[in-house]
Every structure is written in structure tokens, then in C-alpha cells.
Amino acid sequence: MGSEAWELERRYSVPGTLDTRGLEPPASEDLHAWSIYRQNLNSDFTDSALGSAEKSPLPYGNFQLRDSTVQSILRHPRYGPKSPLASNSYTYLKFGLPRVLPPSRARDGSSGYDSSEEGRKASHSGLPQSGLVMRSARSDPDFRQIHVTPRDQAHSQLIVRENSRLRSVSEANLLQSGRPNRRHSIAPIDPGYAQGMLSQVQGHLGPETYAATTLRRVPSLQHPHLQLRCVESFERPPLLRDITLEAGAADVLAVMSTTEKEGTAVIETISGRRRIKRGDILLNGRPVTASILRSRVAYLPAECGLNVGLTVQQVLSFYVCLRGGATTSKMEIEAILQELGLEATKHCLVNTLTTSEARRLVLACRLLQDAHILTLDRPTHGLDIFDAFFLVEYLRQWATRGQRLVVLTLHPPTYEILTMVSRVALTSGGRIMYSGLRREMLPYFAFAEFPCPPFKNPSDYYLDLVTLDDLSAEAMLESSQRIDHLAELARSRLPGLSDPGPPSVLPSPIYDANIFVQIYALLMKTLVYSQPSTMAKFLQKIVVAASLSLWLGAIFWDVAGDSNLHLRDRVGLYYSSLGILFWPLGLLGIREVINVRAIVESDIKDGLYGRLIYIILEFLCSIPSWCLVYATYLVPAFVMSGLHMALDDNLTSLWNYLAYGLMYIILQHLICIFFAHICKWSGLAVLLSGIVIGEMTLGGGAMLHLQNLPNWYQDLSPMQWTLSVLLPQIYSTETLNKLTNCKAKQVQRQDIIVQAPCESPDGVSALQEISFNTIEKSTDIQLLSGIGILALLIITGFLIIRYTTQRRPRTAPNKP
Template sequence: MIPNDFVLEAHNIYHTAEVVSGDCFSGNKNSALVLKGVNLVVHSGEVLAVLGSKGSGKKALLDVISRRTNESSRGQVLLNGAPMTKSLFGRCCGYVTHENDFIPGLTAFQTLQYTPTVSNGFIKQSKVRQVLADLTLSQVANKKVENLNISEKRRLAIGIQLIRDPVMLLLDEPTQGLDPLSAYLLISILSNSAKKVGCGIILSLEKPRSDVFPFLDRALFLCLGGAVYSGGTRAMLEYFHGIGFPCPQLENPLMYYLCLSTVDRRSRDRFLESSQQIEALVQRFSRESPMNDGGPVMSNGFGKLPLLYSKPGVFNVWGLLFLKMLAVNFSCGSTGLKSLFLRLFALPLAIGSMWIFYSNIADDSKGFYSRNGMILNVLGISYGCGILSTISIFPQWRKRFYHDSADGLYSGVSLLLAFNAVSIPFSVISAVLATCALYPIILNPLIPIHISVAYLFVSIWSCYFLAEQLCVLFCVFVKSRTNVAVAVSYIICIFVALSSGTVRSFKGLHPYLQEYNKIIHTKYASGLLHSTVFLSKNMNCEESATVSCPVPADYLTNRIGNADIEETNFIIIAIVIPVALSIFNMIMYTLPIANKVFRKHVDK
């Protein structure tokens, strides 16, 4: 239960943001003042509705309060007298958008169960059941989130925030896309939750219905960034009646005064007339009642400060992410089966299909049906399966991370640590199965079995893991999973063409490309495969040859550039490169450039 002594205040809020003017070919970005001296107060247990037409500044106000804006803003946002910071908002408050980015494969209960909170164990499960009951979601607790309707998804998104016990909850257009009955149910649930747990609620509405009026304690009417009215809903009728705008009987007061504070754009004359009227209303309200909307203003910091609220520990968050990812992989349904197939069986099946082409290959075969062609296909399949698996699984976690990171639930490092902790064991098992499928094809009796298996395993697994990490890296900058796959595939093709020794020999490369190859993973993975397939084997020459046949070392020197292959070093380097890339990814997901891209993805 949240103590009923919290007050959120916003004093004299000005906010400037970039707006696009012009058409899609000649659009220009200009700075515009989207909020002009807005004030509001909301207490624990109250519901404040921010009303206004599209472009009135509703979302900008919520972003300023939640400290999600990068553009310039002035004014004060206080929580019990403490200046609102991004860290403070993440600990004590919640933000719900109208987008529902849940992880497919999880049930409604699991979605709340794996949300990072301070409490765990039996207390956490009891809290989850209580939140589901309060949101009338108990009947769909064991239903997959992808099978929920839009109303149930919207309530579940609210539950993700309520499970954290916020003192203030912000909601951006929570009724958007809902039918009238679902919208009424949602607003009534929010009102009851606010009274029950003592949580202050601020929600934006564009088209409020009359049946939600009784559930609103306060209202803020915005038009072109200015406040036409801010205060209690009961005092609202008296205020507008006193200035000459009484609400007609049987009329929805919310919609009536929303229309009154909306610019009429049907003609130039109507636009000028309505703009002047709204400007007069804004100035009159600012002059007569700047913050006199009832209730004490606790600007002196009196009362329990929200700074005492704590965040869940790092290991707690990582453990929940890890368990959530495991739950998706082993969930019953299409999502779980797809994830399990891509992680475990796609690579072995693809490698096993090579039996069709290379089961009876001869030493003197050339072109695609040769040992050289086989090495090329092993590299390509290993890289390709890594790309396919990652772009199919990781983007949904990245998308969820965009919203969770904005709430300060966890960092990119925690996400990648959990993702790799799940991915690496699966990829190791998959690579082992693929090695077992490939080894009989390239059986080399002159090399000990354990050495051949080790070389094959390291080559296949490191290629798979490198492709996975490259996809994760590109996901920082690229939103479309298709574009990520294309970009990574293009890079891999360059690596294979220049460094594998299967398309073009090392000796045929320009000197600077030969030096460049020393840092390319494909060179070392291919070197292990070449040493397994060709080392100590006789290289058959054409009968018309006038020179002696090349020895294996000469062959390897021409193909991959090493006369004396040190397989141990190749194994170490082949493993170190993708591992180093995974560490680099963790750094990238904490840099400001990544946070900027994340915010762009969230806004879109």
C-alpha cells in the first residue's frame, strides 16, 4: 500500500521541440514552443486527465514530467518537493504508452512475474495475482500475450507498472483504439486502483466520453501548449460558468470544454476567431487562478520523500531476464517451438544436408563438389544460421528493452548478459550436433579424432556466435530486422571472399588485404577447417603437370597464408574474436548514441 502523502507538482512548464514543416520532399525542422507556462498538481489517489486535440502538447507534457525529453525545457517538476530527475522517476513512477511490446510466448502471469521489482518469491506471486484481479485479468492469467485482445493487452501494460508500486503513474492515450465499453472499463479500473493503492494517475485523452467524467478528479485542458483550465473537475463547471461559458444540460462537459479549447480550422476566419478566443481563455486562467486548484501544495518538501524508494538489485534483474528468456524457449506454442528449433536444430539440420552433396566426394574433385567447396559451405551455413536465429529472436527483446530502459528497469549490459547466458549453451549444443553430422563426411584417418572434432566444433560455433554478435551490434542502429540481416550478410560475404581461402587464395590478394586478413575471424575458422580436411592428405595433380605436386604446407600457405599452422593459436583467436565483439556490444548498448537511437525507436 502506498502512503497517501505524495504530491506531484509542475510549475510554469515551457518546452521547445523540433517540428517538421512542409511536405515529405521539402520538409524542414524548426524549433517550436509546444508548452507555454503549464501548471498542474496531482495528489496520491487522484486521477488527472490531460485533455486536448492532436498537437496540443499532451505527450510533450508527459515526457517533460517523466524526464524523457532532450529538447530544452524550463520550469519545475517536483515530487513531494524533491526535483524530479530521470533516476527518481524510474524508482518511484511509471509510464505507460499505448503501444504493447510484450514478449511472445509468455503468459500474462509470467509477464508480470518476470517484471523486475524489489519483492520476490511468494510475496511477488501474491502481488501478481492481486494486480491481475484488480485489472480483471485473472481469467486470462495463463493465456499467451499474443492471444490477448487489445483491451487486455492495454490493461496488462498497466499491470507491468502497477506491479512496481509506483507513487505516480503516467499514461499516454490509454483508451486509444478501444471500444466505448473497454474504454469505460479501463478508466474505472484506473480510478479504483488509484483509490485503493494511493497512486496518483495522470492520463492523456483526446476524445473523452461522458461516462468517464465521474472517475476523473482533476482536468487539464491544453490548446497549442497553453492551459485553458487546470484544476478539479467539480470546480471546472463553476469556473467556466463564471467566465460566461456554462455547459448546456445533457452535454458532455469534457467534450464541450475540449471543443471550446480547440482551434477551428474549417476556414481562415474561424481559425482567427477561435485562436483569439483560446488565447484570451489561456491568459484569463493564468491571471485569475495560476495554481489555485484546491489542496495544499507541498513545495517545501514536507512529508515522506520518494528518494527512499529502492530499485531491484542488478543480480535480481539479470536473473529475471534470464528466467524470462528460458521461459520463452521452453513455452508450449508456436513461439517456443520456433525459438527452440532455431537455437538447437537449425544448424545441425543445415550442416547435415551437406551429406547430399559431399558424402562420396573424391580428393581430386573440383568446383562446388569438392573439399574446398565443402569448407565454403560449412562457413556459409554456420554464419547464416547465426544470422537467422538472431534476427528472429533478438529484435523482440530489443524492442522491449527500449521501453524498459526508459523506465530505468535495467541496462543494456544486463540484457546482453542474460541473452548470451541463454544463447551460448544452446549454440554450443547446436554446434556439437552439427559437428557430429559433419565429421563422418570429412573423416581424416591421419588426424586423431579428438583433434578433428575440436577443430570442427570451434570453427562452426565461433562462426555462429560471431554472426549472432554482429546482428546484435547492428540492432543498435537499425530498426528493421531485414535490414540487419542484409547488412550482416553483406559483411560476412566480404569476409568469406577475402579471408576463407575458398573463393580466392591468400597469395592473390593485395598486400594491404593480406595484412587486413589477420584480424578477420573467417581466416582462423577456415584455417582450422583446411587443416582438418587437407593436412597430411596427398594432393592429386593432373597427369600433365610438369612440376612436383604441392605438399600440404604449401597448399595451406597459398590458401590461407600460413606455412606453419599453429592450430592452438587458431583455436584461441577464433574464439577470442566473437567473445571480444560480445563485450564491445555491451559497451555500445551503454553509450549515449545507443540511448538516442533507442528513444527514436520508442517514439516511432
Template sequence: MALSGALSDVQNDESSQRTFGTDVENQAADTYLQNTTVQNFAWQNISVTVKDRKTKESKALLDGISGIVRAGEICALIGPSGCGKTTLLNVLAHRDTVPGAKVGGATLVNGVSQSREDFSRISSYVEQEDILIGSLTVRETMSFAARLSDSSGLSKTDRINRIDALLDAFGLRNQQHTLIGTPIRKGISGGQKRRVSVASQLITGPKLLFLDEPTSGLDSAASWEVVSFIKNIAKQNNLIVIASIHQPSSSTFHLFDKTLLLSGGQSYYFGPVPELSLFFESMGYPVPVHFNSAEFVLELMNTDFARNRETTKQLDAMQSTWASSAMSRSISAEIDDVIKRPLDGFMRKTAKGARRAGFSTITTALIHRSFIKSYRDVVAYGIRVAMYMGLAVMMGTVWLRLGSDQEDIQPFINAIFFGSAFMSFMAVAYVPAFLEDRATFIKERQNGLYGAVPFVVSNFIIGLPYLFLIAILFSVVAYWLSGFEPTVEAFFTWIMWLFLDLVAAESLVVLVSSCFPVFVVALALTAFANGLWMSVGGFLVPPKILNVFWYYGFSYIDYQRWVFQGMMVNQFQHQTYSCGSGCNCMYQTELADQCRIAGTGILDQYGYKTGLAGTWVGILIGIIAGYRLLGWLALVFFRK
């Protein structure tokens, strides 16, 4: 009962959350919602059609699906593979379905249709895959879920009490300080991850909970355990739970109150689980003794093997029987009654911003969470630090103690290119860490917790100190071993350029990975972009002779170009080099009569001028801002 009280507090506290609009409107909405619950959730004549790629004809993925679930009930969507379970679940949860699909029908909360934004404030969705941050503990996962969803200014004590109640209810108290688990570090079990996924959504106080294959990958015992926990939570707190289930065991299946049987996008049964067997027996398909009723009807409904006309006729007859049955008519009448007598004004008075914390609160929580992940998860920055330090030692020992003779000029230039270009190229190691962060963001955005701006801002801020640390560590080793300009000012100027180089490279990773959230694709495209920047950056082909297409089309937006020429000026603007014996100078400068080469003459060969460092820094900052802005736009428009 501790959990019941805690979750009731979550739902009641929604009414007192900080909102926008006038105080009078907000207070009225708050007072109304305190006494309001979701009494029922119905869907009527849901249809989803797409255009067949081959025939160009319309193809129905779902056709006239209806049902109703009341507070405290849990409903299972079952059916053979490809029957439309996930599609229906996405429609019911107000999520995107198949691209280009046309969706018809209505979803009703207490008899009233809701906008996607309003609906997201009272519902949560648990993905089939456990999208959890592996480097967080169970308690930390719950804590951050509470912080991201709570804008009511709850005290730390109240938040802890709610988390404790859920940990106890889901049997996770003993694992509260255990990591979720990463590919490198072992964590909790699969069943425990499922429970954490559900519990972290319940902490947000939803009134409707959608679960996509909550028992996927679990054995029958773990499946029963997870569904049993969910059932108890629903009963205690009057939640409505709808879950798609694939081949449930008999014990797990009978935990559900209702079930919707789908096949080929059509409904074949909707009603209480115990009456499923009786209904099919009335059609002449009795469930064998000691046989799992769910497994029996799934085999019966499987259209993948309906190759003959007789089997197709059999399925058509069963669908017709259901459509004309008293139970089906009763469901339709029940939905019609809910529509005729809605809970007037429900959610229409909901104040904007409910279940969403303020920008600063969300951003602070995201930065805190990212900080914990960054120092625990070696994939995020640990491996990169090790790689960069290895690169620093290699560079420093290959270009060891370069001198002031003219034969050292080209090695210096080579070292500058290598240090800047390959440091940015190795930013591809950030791709997997960002993709994990992006997946978490997509899940939390779809559950109505926050938008793209806090995510982009927090992701940018948390990377800065690590990238600055990498720039310093690399420079301390490589700069002095190689024998670059031995002054404090030149050293820290080098660090500045390297830091901007790393920030730009990581921003490129964010942009590409936001547009193409597939590891191999993001990795390949980021590597390709870095190869392009190397080609037009001014080292391999000097800017003076670079093809005009590449120069004007790409060189100006190439961050490596500005870093390279900044480092070149930093190294050569105050240096002179000996022409050696015979005074045969490689570069003709004003110091030729002294048998020396002025560093500015080397810069002239590349067309680089001194005194423009501030301008170049501004251009780099603009490129970084452009990458981040485009990354934000990609996250806004690419919803998945």
C-alpha cells in the same frame, strides 16, 4: 481491500530493501520512508522549446504549463493531436523528450525537486504500446515484474499473495495462465493486455503512475473498464495517476478526478472534470445537451483547422481567459503553498538502490525469463534450428561423401566456406527476437528496475546453450555426410569453430540491433556486414593477394576469417590426396614423388599455418567480447 493491503506492503517494504551506504543512514531512511507517502505531485511553468528546422527560430512545444495532483487522484491530459500531451507526460515522468529540446520549469514531489534516479524509484510509466513478452503468461509477466523490482528478500509466498491480489483486482484471475500472445500464437485481448501492462507496473509499488494513451486501440467499453480499474487502485492505495487520453468517451472521461486541457502547447483548463463544462459555458461556449464534453472541447481546441484569423483570435482569447481566471490563480497559489511547506527531506534520505534488486537477482530473473521465452517463442530459436537443419541436409547431400582425390579438394574448401559463412549469415533471423527483448529492456530501465549490464549478460548467457545445440545438430548431419576428416578430435574441433562462429554472428546482431533498433535497418546492416566478412574472409580472395586496404582494415576483425582458416587447418593438416592417373598434381608438395598431395601444401597456398588454433580462438573470443561491449555501450548511450 486485499489489493490495498498488498500494495501497501509493496510500498512499505521499500523501506527495508537492501541498500548501499552505512547501516545507520539506511536504517534512518527506512524508518522515515515507512511513514512517508507521496501526498502531492506538482509541475510549475513547464516549457519545452526546440529549434525549427526551416526558420531556425525557437519553437515552443509547451509554454508555461502548471498543475497539481494529490494522492488518490487520477488526472487526464487531453487535447487535439500534436498539442503536446505526450511531451508533457514525458517531462513529468522525467523522461527524454524531443532530441535537442530545452526543458524549463519544475516538477515537485511533496514540494521537493527530485533527481531522475530518485524519481524513477517511486514512479512507473506504462507505454502507449503494450511492451509485453508475448510468450509469457499473465501470471509469469506479473511474477517477473515482481522479481525484477523486489530487493527486500520477500518470500515466495508473499510475492504470490501480491500477484494474486492484483490479478483479482484487475479481473485477470481467469486469464492468469493464458499467454500474452505472439504473432503466431493467439493470447489475451487488447483490453486485458492494457490491464496487464498497468498491473505489472503496480506490482513494483510505485507512488506515481504515468500512462501514455492507456485506452488507445480499445473500444469504449474496454476503455471504461481499464480506467475504472485504475481509478479504484488509485483510491485504495493513495496513488497518483496521470494519463494522456485521446478522445475519451463521456463515461470514461468522467472517471477522472482532474483534467488538463492542452492546445498548441498551452493550457486552457486544469481542474475537476465536472467543472470543465461550467468553465467553458462561462466563456460563452456551452456544451450541447447530451454531448460529450471532452469531444466538444477537443473540437473547439483543434488548431489544425484554425486557418482563419478569427479562429486564432478565439483560441487566444480562451487561453487568456483561463490564464486570468480565479481557478488558474488558485492552482498557482496551491502550488506555491506546497513549495513553501514541503514534506521536509522527502526522498533525500532515500537509500540508494531502493526498488532495485541486486545484480545476481536481476540477472537470474532475466535468464529465467529469457529461457521461458526461448523455448516457447519459435521466432527466437525454433525457426533458426529448423533453418539450420535444412541447411545441414542441403549441404550434406550437395557435398555428399567427398573422397580423397585431388578433384575433391576444391569441393571440400567450398563446403567449409559455405558451412561457416552461411551459418553466420543466417543469424539475421535473430533480429526480431532481440528487438523485442531490447524494447522490454528499455521500458524496464526507464522504470528504474535495472541497467544495461544485467541485460547484456543474461542475453549472452541464454544464447550459449542454444547455439551450442545448433552447432552439434548441424554438424552431426553435414559433417559426416560430406566426408570431412573422420576422427572424433576433428569432429569436435569443427563443432568448436562452428559454435564460435554462431556466437560471433549473434553478437554482431546484438550490436547492430542495439544501435539501429528498427527491424528493416538492423536486418539490412547485419546482412551487409556478413557480406563484407565473406568478401574478406580468405575464401573468395586468398589473403596473400587481398588488397591491403581490405586486408588490414577489415580482415583482422572478420570473425569468419578465423573460423574459415581454423576449419581449413582442421580438415587438411593431416590429410593427403591422390593426384590421380598421370600423376599431374594440382598442388606441388613433398609427396609429389608418391603421386599424392599433402594437405599442408593446400594450407600453404592460403598462407595458413598449423599449431595456431589457440591464438585464433583467443582472437575470436576477443571479437565476440568487443561486439558485446560495443552493444552494451550502445544500450547505455542510446536511451530509446
């Protein structure tokens, strides 16, 4: 036998220390050969999934399965004739593809995520990983676990002492080291019921094996230690009824509910965002209120807005300023970016991120709070299996590394993600169906005569089991009786909560910025962080305003030289500039408010800054820029009409027009902003703004004669106030004589040639015709008073009316 044949024999032979009792030798060798072939197959699959440019060498070379080996595997007792796997080998492949660990290579600018690195600490510094523990995600049953292995023989299995980086790691790998029961196996590992290991031949425990076990209390958990005791919410009917659960340090508690509202209610109750009607919440042995929980528990909602004009690094800097405090350094921000695979995107705008990257970014913001308890509502919603796998695995490692508590809702998780959590709370109709260790869930339901079938995801199966079936009256009756039975069973058979022990010190509160820090952070975001995006939007508005003004000026070109005052060209210029062509700019203002409202509401709900502080600073920062935009809109058209030299050479008429015109247009702008803040739908805001501004424009005296309008309407018309000041200035006799270009006509008589003088334009009669012959002296006071009243209405409406963030569609793609 040559050296190559000896090497193949050494690598592909069954270890001598492997316990193969109950299996015939050929069957054991076939299972081992299948494990080798499967790892080779998945190594190639991993390269394709990760988009590797070049294929890595197969862990076990060019290894092929014989037909007899495949048939032997399909005839295995676990996959008997009744199983569809016995007659369809392709179906078996769908159940037998575990994740593998490809050879380590440079990331080549990738996000740092490797779906196979489950449980492995990544080394970003290039240090060797010989001392790191290799653990894997379970994707199908482990053939080595079909025997009962005594505890004294558990460590007699073959142990791989050297780190062979080119060898794939799979839970079905017969050369894998460690005890028969692994971390991700949901088979009991000393669950507290039995005196020894329980045998499992049919894939899941049956009631006959669980009947002899006894429940016992879980020992007291480490701090932070959270307990909910008989909690009930305020709704009618209540979303939560007698919710009892607990979790401690290094735990990842998964809340699985039949409806999203139930899971969200549990998360909001734990995070202090929802008050309870009755029951107790204990944190480290102390009863706590919702306000105490809110100040100590970090909360990540399912829908969390991000400032679209900021980059990833700017979002984190803004969040650190308001939540991280002075103790958070830039190195910590860089470390979190690197751990979450966001380092390559830190200079990208958040609106260019994928769904997965955006979800990791909002998670990074919560991690910077340095809270001991982190709650997340549906963090894997909208993510594919790889991104969800990475996110939950990172949370598990974060909780373990820092002895922290993670509570999240999953609807429902995949089998691999289910095996990453340590505790499960299953609810239906607001009641607890199961609450406890994840590894004890299957034997618990097996004892309740609801064992999970083989090759079925337990989370899918048990969520279906406790869901009300309303397809028919019989199905609804049967499912409701089953749910009531499981609820009563959980109340009577689940072990009680552990003893919290003496009251201990509560976790440190999350940093909360004071009013001055909030003002500083908002100013930095508006004036610094949001650049150049804000400047680009400002220039776009300038271009739109200038285009409208040039168009208007071209229509009313040199209207000052027109002596026919009864054509009302001057009135038409004022009417068009102040009323009609303002509307496109008003729509831009409404859109600007609508686009940022969801983000602002999310930030305020998260407690980053106060509503009053935001709306005041928004006024101070936005009104000056809008004044520049509206000045760009007013001046060119007025100059092109030739009326800027109407009163004198000092451009007095231009300044008067600009001053009163700005006051009137800002008044209309605030009307648009007011409806944009108080209306839930943008279409409704546009409609109401159009009605109010349209009434102001029609009642200004240009389209409808003032004598046909009620007196009270004339007194409340801002357009009439403005025109009554501006029109008499350009219709005075001195102004008309100065502006009118009239050449004397020669009239030939018998012997004498004389020149007939030009007729003097009568501006007073032209104004009397439209009832604008009197000057309103208090127009500036009236306009400023209207602006002040609208500003107060906007602030009051913003403080009172609050809208929730709009939900994204359920089929949200993992794309920008």
C-alpha cells in the same frame, strides 16, 4: 381493482414526494413512463452486450409506451421544436440509452467486467451486497434536474431503502434515491462559485447565470499533494509553457491536450521522465527534482512491451521480483488479477491476450509497485467503450480506496468517462486553457461565452475549441486568436493554487532492485519463466541446422574417396559449410534480437534492470545454446563426407574442424548480432551483415585467388585464417594415401601380366594452386581476438545506441 392492477399502479405511479413544480402532471407522468420503458429496453440490451445465454426478467415487466406518451416527451420544453429530437423519435433513442444494472448472475468464466457496475464495489466472495452503494453512469440529461430544488428539500425525494437487485439502476430513473445532483453529473454541486444551487433549464449554464458567481481558492488537498507551477520544458519550441496545475489524494486528473505530444510531456514531467527548463514542482509542499519524482511516481507509457514468451502470472512474478520487493505476496498478485479480470487468463501467453487484457496486465504491474502517485499515458487508446469504461472506473475506485493520486491523458474521453474524473487540465500549444475541478469546467467556459451546446460531449467540444484550425488562413487566424484569448483568460481568472502548507514527508520511494536481484530475476526469466517457449525455439533452430547439414552432406557425400584433387571438392565442402549455408542461421539470430529489442528497451527505460547487466547475461545465456546449434550444423555434413577419419582413428580431424569451424561461425554470428543491435531497421541489419560476411567469404581464397587480393586483405580475412589451418591437414600425402581407394590396373604385355601401381595424389600441388600450401599457426589466437573485439563492440553499441519502442498503429484492434 385486483392485486395485480394495484401492484402496477404502485410501481408505475409518480411518487407523491416528487417535486414537480413547473411541469404539468401529464408531462411528469410521461417522463416517468419513459424512464421505466428505457430501463426495460436497456436491460435487454445489456443481456445482448454481455452475451448472456438466457434473458433476465425485465425490471418492470412487459411495459409499453403509448403514442401520446411519446409525443408528450418530444414536446417537452427541453426538447423544443428547434431540436431534431422533436421530429425524429429514433434520434431521441440514440440520446436516451443509459447503462443499466442487470440482475446478478455467475460470471461463467468471464473476465469480471460489467459495464453497468459503475461505482459499485464488486463482491467476488459471494457475500450479499445490500450495503453497497449503487451508482450509475450518466448517458443523457436527468429530467428530474430541471427544477431548482432547495437544500432543505433535497432529501425529501423518495429513497429506496431496500436493495432490489432485479431493479435497473439508471441516472434517469425517477425512483432512484439520493440528492438531485449525482456524482457523475457535471452540474455544479457546491462548486465554490455560488451561494446556492444554480438553475439550469437549457442543458448547460449560460453566462448570465455564471456572471454573478465568484471564484475562490480550493482548500488544501490531502497528501499526496502535487503542484506544477509555471513549468516550461526544454524543447524548441517548448511543448510546455507556464503549465500550472495541482491534484491531491483520491483525485483522478485527466490531461486533455490538442496533441498527443503535449499530454505525454505533462505525464512524463510529473513522473520525472522529462526534465524542466524552468518552474517548480512541489510534492507534499516540498520542491522536488526529476530524480525524486522518478523514484516515487509509477509511470505507464502508452506503448509498453510485454515478454511474449511468458504467461500473465510469470510476467507479474518477474515484475514483482524487480519492483515489488519482498513485501509483495502471492495473495496480492492473485487479488490484482481478480480485480482486473485477468484470473481466467493467468496461464495464457501474453501474445494471445487482447489489447484490453494486455493493457490491464501492464497496469497490474504498475499497481504492484504500491506507489502513491500513478501516471498513465493514453490508457484507453485502442480500447472499446466497455473496456475503457471499466479501466477508468477501476482507477477511480483505486485512487479513492487508497487515497492515492491518478494522472492520465485522455484524447478525448467519452462523456461517461469524463464524469468519472475529478479534475481536468485542458492544454493547447503547451498552455493551460483550463485547470481545476471537472464539475466547474462547464460553468467556467459558459462564463467565458463558450457554453457547451446541448447533447454535445464537453470534452469533444472544448478540445475542438482550443485546437488550431489550419484548413484556411481565416480559420487559422480566428482559432489562434481564440486560443490566445482563452489562455489569457485562464491565466487571469482561474483560481490560484491552494496553499501546500508546511513541507511534509514525501511518499515512500518505489522499491528498486540491486544488481544481484536483477541478475537473479533475468536468469529466472531466461531459464525458468520463459520455458517451454525458449526450449521450443531452441529445438526449431536445431531442426533447421540439422536439415542444412544433411543437405550439405548429401551434396558432398564421401568426398574423401575422390582422388581427383583438382576438382576441389574438399575446398567446396569447407567453403559451403563455413560461408554460404551459414546465412539462414545468421538470419535467425538477427530475427531473435529484433523481436525482443522493443521489450528490452521498454524494460530498461522503465528501470527494471541495467543495460550492461542485460547484455552480459544475454551473452552468457545465448552463446552456449548457439554453439550447440552450430555444432549440430557442422558435424553431420563433415561425417557424411568421410573426412572425419582423415588423420587418425581418434577423430582428430573432426575435432579440429569442429573447433575452428565453431570459432569462425561464432565470429560471423556476432557480426550479425552487432548490426542487429545498432541498426534501427531489421532490413538494414540484414543488408550490412550480408555485405560484411559476403566480403569475408569472397576473400577467403576459394572464389577469388589470394594472389589477386592485396596483402593486407589476406591478413584480415578470417576465412583465409581458418582454411589455411584446416585444408593442409586433409591434403597431406599420408592422409591422401590413407583415404584414397585405388585398385591396381592389370596391364597385359606379350608374356608377362603386370599391375601398374596407383599414382600418388599430390595434395601439395593442389594447395599451391590455390595458395593454401602454408599453415597459419596463429589462427586460433586471431579468431578468438576477433570474437573478443566483436563482443566489446556489441556491448558498447548496446550501451550507446538506444531506440524507442515502435508505435502501434492508431487503429489497433482489441484483438490478440
